[in-house]
Amino acid sequence: MVPAPRSARPAAAGRAAATRPRNxxxxxxxxxxxxxxxxxxxxxxxxxxxxxxxxxxxxxxxxxxxxxxxxxxxxxxxxxxxxxxxxxxxxxxxxxxxxxxxxxxxxxxxxxxxxxxxxxxxxxxxxxxxxxxxxxxxxxxxxxxxxxxHPLGDARLRAVAALGAIGSITMHHTSIAQRRAEDLLLTSALGVAACGPAAERRAARPVELPAHPVPRTRRAEILAASVPLFARDGFAQVTNGEIARAVGLTPSALYRHYPGKIDILAAACLQAAGLLAQGVEQNLRGVTDPHEAVVALAATYVAYSFEHTELNSVAEAEVVGLPAAMRRPLALAQREHIAVWEQQLRLARPELDPRQARVLAHAAFGVAVEAGRGLRWRDGPGHRAAVTALVVSALGL
CATH class of the missing domain: 1.10.357.10 (Tetracycline Repressor, domain 2)
Incomplete structure (x- = not known):
């Protein structure tokens, strides 16, 4: 190879350096x-x-x-x-x-x-x-x-929940202008921060949830045993051998019930979506006032999150690892769930457009998750009422 003329080398070196960004x-x-x-x-x-x-x-x-x-x-x-x-x-x-x-x-x-x-x-x-x-x-x-x-109430819980409202924007893909998103989430977080004991008293209400699924088949037993393992260690870390031991089977016997571990995860995610949909259906039955419907949605989601903490965390955390074909029915279920929130929220707050309503619905989920974590998911009527009040406040009601 013929070397480049000496005078040309610095320019060539400069061009090469320019193609590599400093950051x-x-x-x-x-x-x-x-x-x-x-x-x-x-x-x-x-x-x-x-x-x-x-x-x-x-x-x-x-x-x-x-x-x-x-x-x-x-x-x-x-x-x-x-x-x-x-x-x-x-x-x-x-x-x-x-x-x-x-x-x-x-x-x-x-x-x-x-x-x-x-x-x-x-x-x-x-x-x-x-x-x-x-x-x-x-x-x-x-x-x-x-x-x-806002000195009245649990300041730390409200701080965690306010950050949950802000952080919720990272968990979905709703298209919204950056400035509008900032204004909406800041207002939501400030509403959470201002939530006081009176709001908790108003949020206390009975919620009817589907009964816990009782494993009556070997397939159902495998699913029930897998969820706590996935929640504790993460799906990728759990082996077929661990699942098999939890139900008293050999690893090879699992394949008679599920083609692979990923199919168990898909079943868990579908179960979570089904239980939430049933809860929403039960608790909106007969509710005609939009404001009351939104509060019922909030109370249902909070109760579901406390009642099915492991199942919900698995569904939220691991769904991204499912193949596209397995994610499709879950994405449909989520869209249907969000559509209910969007419709009722816009009836309660007509000034909201569909995108704003969807962003606020996700902010509500973020508040529920982070407040529940802040309470270490210790269940009880008081904790459910407190988190429900925070969720309703995030929605601007």
Missing amino acids: RRQLVVEAAGRVFSERGYHAASMEEVAAKVGITAAALYRHFPNKYALFAECADVMVDGLVSALDEVPPGAPLPDVLLPLTRITVAHRASGGVYRWEARYLNREDRRRLAAGFGRLVARVEEAVRRE
Whole structure:
């Protein structure tokens, strides 16, 4: 090969340098966050992340030695960005000023933020502790502002729930302009923060749920035994041998009832959707007032979340790992469920358009999940009423 003239080499080198963005590591982390959110930690691959950035897998490994290191970096970057934003807010600032930067950052990174809600369990103990410490700082800062402006009630629970309303934007794909999403979620979070004991008393109501499915067949026993394992360890970590031992079978015997482990997961997700749909049907029967219908929806979702915590967490966390054909009936069930919320919410609040109503419905789910977690899912009428009141407040009712 004939070498290039000496005078041409600097220009060529300059062009090559110009093709490599200086913020490539940042681009990699942002792309990885989107892939982990869409596919889940175990289903995502380094090759997929590299393709999103437009580089080779070999180039990606020059930045991160393995998928876990990349995942841990994504978690750190997200929480560090939120903490840094709050550090710039002066102490004693009004609650809207505390929540606004968190809302803006979350909405701006909605495509990559959802993974941490469920996938953080795959971090090792040290990384999980660091992530928890970061989120603990966020909650403490919001809690201080909530307690200062709305002293009645559990300030910490309201702070966690308000962050759940904001974080909900990362868990769905409803198309809405960034500014509109920010305004809507900030207002929702402020409503949650202002929720007081009187709202809890109004939210206390009986809810009728379908009875727990009783396993009467070997197939049903396998499903019932698998759900706690999936909830505790994550679907990818559970083996057929563990499931078989839980029901007193050999691993090979499982295949007489389910073609594979993924079919057990699909059955669990369908069971969760079916139980929720039945609960909604039962508790909306005979309700004609839109406001009462929305409160009934909120109370039903909260009761379902407390009653079927493991099943619901499995359905929410693991659905992204299902093949497209298995996800289709679940996506249809979710759309039908959201459509009920959208219709009743728009009847109760006619100023909302369909997209706003859907975003608020998801905010309600985010509040229920994060408040339930904050209460460690300790069930009881008082906790159900408290979380229902927070959900209703998130909806602006």
